[in-house]
Amino acid sequence: TQLLEQSPQFLSIQEGENLTVYCNSSSVFSSLQWYRQEPGEGPVLLVTVVTGGEVKKLKRLTFQFGDARKDSSLHITAAQPGDTGLYLCAGAAGGTSYGKLTFGQGTILTVHP
Amino acid sequence: DAGITQSPRYKITETGRQVTLMCHQTWSHSYMFWYRQDLGHGLRLIYYSAAADITDKGEVPDGYVVSRSKTENFPLTLESATRSQTSVYFCASSDGVSGNTIYFGEGSWLTVV
Numbered sequence: 528t529q530l531l532e533q534s535p536q537f538l539s540i541q542e543g544e545n546l547t548v549y550c551n552s553s554s555v556f557s558s559l560q561w562y563r564q565e566p567g568e569g570p571v572l573l574v575t576v577v578t579g580g581e582v583k584k585l586k587r588l589t590f591q592f593g594d595a596r597k598d599s600s601l602h603i604t605a606a607q608p609g610d611t612g613l614y615l616c617a618g619a620a621g622g623t624s625y626g627k628l629t630f631g632q633g634t635i636l637t638v639h640p
Numbered sequence: 641d642a643g644i645t646q647s648p649r650y651k652i653t654e655t656g657r658q659v660t661l662m663c664h665q666t667w668s669h670s671y672m673f674w675y676r677q678d679l680g681h682g683l684r685l686i687y688y689s690a691a692a693d694i695t696d697k698g699e700v701p702d703g704y705v706v707s708r709s710k711t712e713n714f715p716l717t718l719e720s721a722t723r724s725q726t727s728v729y730f731c732a733s734s735d736g737v738s739g740n741t742i743y744f745g746e747g748s749w750l751t752v753v
Contacts, residue, residue: 569730570744
């Protein structure tokens with residue numbers, strides 16, 4: 528069974544601060560995804576990283592896939608209250624495991640004005 | 641664009657009763673999934689389906705039954721509900737070609753008393 532360890536589980540910061548969320552595993556993934564989930568809603572895909580060492584940017588969010596495709600990070604620059612939510616990483620094993628994602632436990636981010 | 645819809649959104653049932661959660665998608669996606677979300681566990685895959693009449697177990701299938709007679713529908717049945725099945729259930733779908741991109745429904749909150 529593949530496991531994804533996500534940290535920290537909780538993060539409470541002030542507006543304007545930077546933060547990083549980590550997602551680590553001993554397993555190799557064919558791709559890794561980051562989701563954001565609002566209360567009462569389903570997760571919404573933010574980004575998919577596929578290549579080892581890949582870096583993707585989405586406005587103030589920077590996503591990185593580790594060289595060995597076992598870990599990933601999400602960095603938010605100058606956090607805003609609108610960034611508040613649950614962030615989830617999810618790894619895909621690939622091949623016949625299409626769509627069968629392994630999720631991390633999630634990081635609850637609260638950004639205070 | 642209705643997307644993926646789940647019903648009921650909220651359900652309270654008694655231990656031992658049978659409960660069916662419905663999932664309907666309008667995209668004609670070949671893949672469909674059922675996940676449950678519990679605090680501290682992230683999302684865990686219950687069952688998935690690669691096409692109509694093709695289903696397979698995920699990480700936590702015990703106590704659940706699925707069927708997929710039509711591409712657009714993927715109901716999840718709890719044959720004899722237990723308190724440990726109190727959770728938020730998410731249905732999801734994917735077209736199978738978008739790099740493991742899956743789309744989640746809004747969730748069904750189930751409480752077993």
